[in-house]
Amino acid sequence: MSRIEVAVAAPLFQTLSYSFDSDKDGDPVGRRVLVRLGPQKVTGYVLGLLPDEDVSFRILPVLRFLDDRDKPLFPENLVPFFKWIADYYHYPIGEVVKTALPGGLTLRNRKVLQVMPDVEKNTIRWPDPNIAAPDWFSSLLAGKELSAAVTKKILIETQFSKAIDELKQKKLIRIVDVLDKVKTSEKLELCYRKTTTIELPQLGEAEQETAVAKGADQLLVNGEKLSIPMIRTLVNLTALAREQGVDSVAAKDLRRMYSGASRALKELEKQGLVCSEERRIYRNPFGEILTHFPKPESLSEEQTQVLSEILPALQQQTFTPFLLHGVTGCGKTEVYLRAAEETLTLGRDVLVLVPEIALATQLEAHFVSRFGDQVVLLHSGLSPGERYDQWSLAASGRAKIVIGARSAVFAPLSNPGLIVVDEEHDGAYKQEDGLRYQGRDLAILRGRYNKAVVILGSGTPTVTSFASAMKGKFTLLSMRKRVENRPLPTVQIVDLRDKKEKNYQEAIGKKLHKELGLNLEQGKQSILLLNRRGFSSVYLCSDCGEPVKCLHCHVSLTYHKRRAKLVCHYCGYTLKDKVICGACQSTKLTPVGYGTERIEMEIQERFPEARVARIDSDTAADRRAFLALLKKMHQREIDILIGTQMIAKGHDFPHVTLVGVIWADGGLSMPDYRGAERTYQLLSQVTGRAGRGDSPGRVIVQTLRPEHYAIQFARVHDYERLYQKEMENRANPKFPPFLRMINLKISGGNEGQVQSTAAQVAALCRTGKHAGIEILGPAPSPVDRIRDRYRWQVLLKGADSPLLHGICGRVLGRYSSLVKGDIRIAIDVDPESMM
DNA sequence: AGCACGCCGACT
């Protein structure tokens, strides 16, 4: 028996030791095991081998392996990566691995309540006279199985415990442990292989029919009695195998050729002429046939220049991070593709991260065009089965290129030599629940562990990344020219404070209206951006001025006119739009503020003849409808497209010549030190959507703060000055990149308890070493109640990273004494949103 | 997390 280090799927900060039979089970690393953990059975992930030294605890053998020999779920190179993440994000190691793996692969035992096998059901009475027999008891007697989830609920209800104990003692019912059934696994397909060498007569259909007509239901071929269906199937099998260049052929293909194949195959198998086998098939997530992008003959001067730095770094096979600063349409994609080509030539793998795969289909299409089935996809849009298959293709080394969203940074590639993070500034790289990791940062880390080249690409890099480039931590590569020398659009700022410009209660100013009308006349497409969905952001009482709030969250409800509903964007709570004011019972409520839905309606009133469409997370929930809309946009069947930041990302609309930003400063009033940066990024991205060679683009930016530098620098497309200004601002008072932050988030159902726990957390931070660390709070979070949970926070700021993490460790060390009832403490390292 | 063990309040 050999000893292994296992991370179990439980919130433990340490790994545990188990033993296994190395002769029988082979290499254990990267495979799942089922292990005992106290009185339960849980999934563990094997991280490595351990020396046989004396220990103070007993070492249990693993119950069994959940992954086959030689089919590890993840390569060994991910192990130090996982450990670093667990440490840095203060997250249990097993949960880190669980987050990294595709879902549905973590099994554990659960309790199920059932009637004792040989007990006659109708003889059982509900034993507790004080309460009526509950529904679950009746369905149990009716012969239904209770699920583990239902059992859990029943066992939590203390009112039933007496009756259950009694029934258990009388041996009428029992509670058994069942293991989760496997949710995601390999998909197998039945195949047949010819095992006979007999030569088949070249029997055409006509001849077969003649034979049947003559009454011959069987023919003798080389001493074997074969029916016509058997011959036909055997002929088809031989032909298909030759055609596909394989030995065994899928039964379903044979059935498609001849419906009698199933029965014939069974007969053939019985006579030993064919044998059946299961073959693994890989579910294919590439839904639509993607556009083919041919490889360009030549590269631009800038592409050549940039590649002359990247390719040698790839050949050196050392960790080299690049920041590729290239405006929209500068031809970054071709740089990624050439770098990927070189990486494959060197026998290494490629990992490409994109913000949200649904919107990055063009990058996907480019990679598939160039590299075919060496590419796999990993993103949330896949079914669990597809995701598992794509994962296994990478894990087994059959796929060399992984393209995916944030979590693809954990892709099981054994030797990544190139990691690309496209649109590195995108907020989607930060996971905002559970393991709150930053995909971009982890990409850099993985590059370091795997001695890979990392390319962070963006037209508007995060200030932090650009600062790293300035400090020399990243090599800065710049691409300033748009391909085909498309000019940058002209940007005009419109001051919304000017009463002559815009009427009260309207969103579109005179200037924007005029330009939209002009574009419409000329049959050109326009885009309108407003980063808020719904009709209005608040629904105000005209009598007392109070907004309608969510019952479960401390936020105003958003009015959705088409659905005639008031909706909470945090928890989904909805009200009909016929409400009375909760404060004064008034019925006079009016929508105030703007959302995309309201813009859509205003546009329809202003331009009744225009073909208008809207893209936001309400309308894009259905990926197929979303893709259909994009297609309509490409085919110029839409004149004006209205949307949230979604329209600014990823997708190129070649015929758009006008972009209108309804309210550019919306993000500047948020409690976020990156407000200016984000505003610039959004404006810059949406600006990049306007114009093509022959028809230059115009951008109208409406704002209440026309003088703000983020808006002014966006007008002149000057990233460097934005960067400098931001660095000045963040130097005093200090914000990242001049220091680091960790947010300790305390939440729970009882406001007083949350507040006092938050106070204890803050006190704990302040006791002990904290020199040079600013400890802010405890304070209520900006949204201090979501889903009936109160939320407080303690924010740590400081340049001394080890000390910051030390303070977190101190809090975590007291975790069990701090956390009572439903209180939770979440640690958000490098927070991006304080909400 | 999930489970066992252990120590105090309010029932028979």
Next chain:
DNA sequence: GTCGGCGTGCTC
């Protein structure tokens, strides 16, 4: 008296 509440601690 004990039944059951949940605070505390542990899991290789």
